[in-house]
Amino acid sequence: MQSRLAVSVLFVLLAARAATQPDAQKAFAKLKSLVGSWKGYATSLPQPADRHSKLIQISLRVTSMGNALMHEMQKDLCNSTEKEKGEY
Amino acid sequence: MKSRIALSLLFVLIAVTAFAADTAVAPAPSEAEKSFTTMKNLAGEWEGPATVAEMPEMSGGKMHISLRVTSRGHLLVHELQEAGTPFDATKYDHPVTMVYLDGDQLTLIHYCDAGNRPRMIGKLSPDGKTVEFELKDISGDPAVHMHHSAFTLIDANHHTEDWTFMMNDKLIHAHFDLTRKN
Numbered sequence: 001m002q003s004r005l006a007v008s009v010l011f012v013l014l015a016a017r018a019a020t021q022p023d024a025q026k027a028f029a030k031l032k033s034l035v036g037s038w039k040g041y042a043t044s045l046p047q048p049a050d051r052h053s054k055l056i057q058i059s060l061r062v063t064s065m066g067n068a069l070m071h072e073m074q075k076d077l078c079n080s081t082e083k084e085k086g087e088y
Numbered sequence: 089m090k091s092r093i094a095l096s097l098l099f100v101l102i103a104v105t106a107f108a109a110d111t112a113v114a115p116a117p118s119e120a121e122k123s124f125t126t127m128k129n130l131a132g133e134w135e136g137p138a139t140v141a142e143m144p145e146m147s148g149g150k151m152h153i154s155l156r157v158t159s160r161g162h163l164l165v166h167e168l169q170e171a172g173t174p175f176d177a178t179k180y181d182h183p184v185t186m187v188y189l190d191g192d193q194l195t196l197i198h199y200c201d202a203g204n205r206p207r208m209i210g211k212l213s214p215d216g217k218t219v220e221f222e223l224k225d226i227s228g229d230p231a232v233h234m235h236h237s238a239f240t241l242i243d244a245n246h247h248t249e250d251w252t253f254m255m256n257d258k259l260i261h262a263h264f265d266l267t268r269k270n
Contacts, residue, residue: 063167063177063184065201070184072158 032069034060089255120194123212123219127164127194128240129154130247135171138265144259151264153249163188196221200257204228208237217241230259235259244268 021029038060041053069080100187117125134153140146157164165200166185184199194210202270205228208221220238236252245268253260 061177063182064199065181065203066178067201067203068184068199 003072028069034064035062035069036060089163103107118192119212120192120210122216123194123210124164124187124189126212126216126241128157128161129211129241130239131157131164133269134247134266135269136264139263139265141261141263142258146262151266153266159188162214167226185237194219194221198234198237200234202229202232204230204233206234207229232256 036059038058040056040072042056043053045050052073057074059070061070062068063070126166132155133154134205135150138147138149138151152169154167155164161177164187166184166187168185169175169177169180169182175182181201183201185196186199187194187196189195196210198208200206205225206226207224209224210219210221212219212238218240220240221236223235226233232253232255234251235254236250238250240248240250242248247266247267249264251262251264
């Protein structure tokens, strides 16, 4: 019973903390959950007729003791065609 | 006869224009551009001991510094951490600093582990070996902050960095003696 109560109190505390977090902190925390390496297709809108979607790589990492999120983007050269590499 | 003269004049004009285009001199780089080029020469991986004058107990630790040019040459990214520590910037110090040209000013923004972001303006020393950055302003809580920095190029494989931290109105000077690792 005591442990259930403790768990409930913990959840309430966490919820209270989340509720009191300013929107900017919540948004920053949400963005930080994206940490990792990502791959995908980039499409521009409107799409030029002579262009097609490009494979890109994105790296997201937290730095400066959690105070900054670093986003780096580059074309995925490993999985690009020779033509695409030439365009880069 | 007239048409021959006109034709000759036309050739002369074309030749003069072509010569002028060939000899057109690009504008001399500004002081800020020269400073930025000097800084970009530091791109690479560096390691060396740290000396903290006011805190001898903190001296002797080996630092690892990474400098790389990115954003098509518009930005120099500086990352600092204690050599041998895991790559986990939420548990270990790992400040990131960005250096770039903002108009005619060489600008440095230090994304501090303390959570603030001092902005500094850099100038190249008359001997062309040191780029020194003075604090301009700070975004975030300025209670403790990085206050000053200086990069001195010794040769292609050696440079030093001096970082001055302001803690409770007291200046703490850290000096890094760095050797190129690649």
